[in-house]
Amino acid sequence: MSQTKILLDESDIPTQWYNVIADMPNKPAPPLGPDGKPVPPQALGAIFPPQLIEQEISGQRWIPIPDPVREIYRMWRPSPLYRAHRLEAALETSAKIYYKYEGVSPAGSHKPNTAVAQAYYNQQAGIHRLTTETGAGQWGSSLALAGRMFGIEVRVYMVKVSYEQKPFRRSMMQTWGAEVLASPTNLTEAGRKILASDPNCPGSLGIAISEAVEEAATRKDTNYSLGSVLNHVLHHQTVIGQEAKKQMEKAGDYPDVVIGCCGGGSNFAGIAFPFFADKAAGKKVRLLAVEPASCPTLTKGVYAYDFGDAIGMTPLMKMYTLGHDFVPPGIHAGGLRYHGDSPLVSQLVHEGLIEAIAVKQLPTFEAGVQFARAEGIIPAPESCHAIRAAIDEALAAKKAKEPRTILFNLSGHGHFDMAAFDKYFAGELEDFEYPKDAIEESIKHLPKVAA
Numbered sequence: 001m002s003q004t005k006i007l008l009d010e011s012d013i014p015t016q017w018y019n020v021i022a023d024m025p026n027k028p029a030p031p032l033g034p035d036g037k038p039v040p041p042q043a044l045g046a047i048f049p050p051q052l053i054e055q056e057i058s059g060q061r062w063i064p065i066p067d068p069v070r071e072i073y074r075m076w077r078p079s080p081l082y083r084a085h086r087l088e089a090a091l092e093t094s095a096k097i098y099y100k101y102e103g104v105s106p107a108g109s110h111k112p113n114t115a116v117a118q119a120y121y122n123q124q125a126g127i128h129r130l131t132t133e134t135g136a137g138q139w140g141s142s143l144a145l146a147g148r149m150f151g152i153e154v155r156v157y158m159v160k161v162s163y164e165q166k167p168f169r170r171s172m173m174q175t176w177g178a179e180v181l182a183s184p185t186n187l188t189e190a191g192r193k194i195l196a197s198d199p200n201c202p203g204s205l206g207i208a209i210s211e212a213v214e215e216a217a218t219r220k221d222t223n224y225s226l227g228s229v230l231n232h233v234l235h236h237q238t239v240i241g242q243e244a245k246k247q248m249e250k251a252g253d254y255p256d257v258v259i260g261c262c263g264g265g266s267n268f269a270g271i272a273f274p275f276f277a278d279k280a281a282g283k284k285v286r287l288l289a290v291e292p293a294s295c296p297t298l299t300k301g302v303y304a305y306d307f308g309d310a311i312g313m314t315p316l317m318k319m320y321t322l323g324h325d326f327v328p329p330g331i332h333a334g335g336l337r338y339h340g341d342s343p344l345v346s347q348l349v350h351e352g353l354i355e356a357i358a359v360k361q362l363p364t365f366e367a368g369v370q371f372a373r374a375e376g377i378i379p380a381p382e383s384c385h386a387i388r389a390a391i392d393e394a395l396a397a398k399k400a401k402e403p404r405t406i407l408f409n410l411s412g413h414g415h416f417d418m419a420a421f422d423k424y425f426a427g428e429l430e431d432f433e434y435p436k437d438a439i440e441e442s443i444k445h446l447p448k449v450a451a
């Protein structure tokens with residue numbers, strides 16, 4: 001049997017982040033201000049440090065990773081690549097399945113790859129306080145951890161439904177010293193506005209972003225940090241795919257398809273974009289983003305300019321969106337409940353260079369449990385979406401009696417999500433139908449921008 005764990009040395013940790021913009025056939029559409037004109041980069045200075053703004057607009061293929069960031073990466077990177085021998089056997093498939101496991105970070109997911117970088121650049125800019133949002137709690141935990149490492153105070157607006165479903169994520173953030181609030185709160189204009197129209201609002205990532213941005217924009221000592229969507233976040237995550245490429249090479253293989261679950265797009269881009277560089281150079285490789293059927297941004301949204309938050313405080317970004325005031329059903333993959341998506345992932349989907357599918361909640365848990373029973377690792381509900389797609393690819397190869405090499409990103413473990421698994425076992429989880437009416441209503445409120 002070939003290797004199960006394909007490991008790299010600490011000296012193999014990438015020294016640069018990859019910027020996909022350099023290889024995109026068309027340059028990204030710029031973010032726009034309320035006047036419909038491109039936002040001048042310095043306008044972002046109220047909430048972001050200069051080096052992250054520079055990375056946000058950079059077209060350079062490679063961005064050097066500062067040594068202090070690489071030093072912290074050494075705590076868990078390079079992350080292992082596994083060959084899923086046991087899952088392959090359980091599926092009796094002709095396909096080979098590999099997965100890159102990001103759950104080995106202290107916070108349990110891929111999110112610290114960018115949290116550490118963002119905390120570092122803020123510290124360099126003399127910032128001692130950060131606000132952020134979190135859905136599932138993975139991002140908030142990661143920024144809490146990174147803030148602790150660079151002496152930065154962190155306040156986290158946690159989507160209320162997740163705050164209630166996942167009390168131990170909150171404890172985790174508090175252990176690293178962060179303050180956690182259930183969003184919507186009555187501490188911000190944005191939160192008060194939402195609560196006035198819906199006192200029982202379960203919250204959403206869009207609302208939590210509004211609250212965190214508002215606080216950062218109105219306090220001089222505070223910056224804002226985002227866990228996905230933006231270009232710089234996606235660049236930081238490319239350490240995943242760069243390592244995976246080396247590991248696949250070490251295994252003597254190359255993927256036919258690279259899969260990641262997709263909320264704001266960062267873990268998908270993290271594994272897929274370094275392979276996009278090969279695709280742009282003519283290599284045959286499919287890149288597949290997997291989202292929940294209850295929040296089907298890439299597959300049922302419109303490709304248009306929209307706000308990144310619920311209230312309309314952020315610049316307008318050209319992306320697939322379900323409408324900024326769409327509040328998705330309270331599914332258990334909290335990290336995938338976002339109305340929009342990364343502009344870079346959106347553009348590549350729009351141009352037909354990346355594929356996207358949506359899967360329902362119950363089949364994702366079924367796949368996650370099948371994976372855990374074969375491979376041992378209990379996946380995060382978000383990651384179960386990637387597993388579902390990987391299993392379906394393996395079954396399709398079996399049916400077609402074809403070989404297929406599948407690589408997916410196991411973006412995090414599910415140790416703090418066992419309440420969701422309990423509900424699945426008790427038959428209490430629902431397959432929310434695609435909320436067509438709510439999405440149609442929300443799409444009516446898209447800001448009017450000349451195309």
Ligand SMILES: Cc1ncc(COP(=O)(O)O)c(C=O)c1O
Nearest residue numbers: 138228263264265266267335412
């Ligand atoms: C484990 C895990 N995977 C995936 C995601 C989705 O985010 P993104 O699309 O930015 O990777 C999250 C978000 O919280 C997460 O916690």
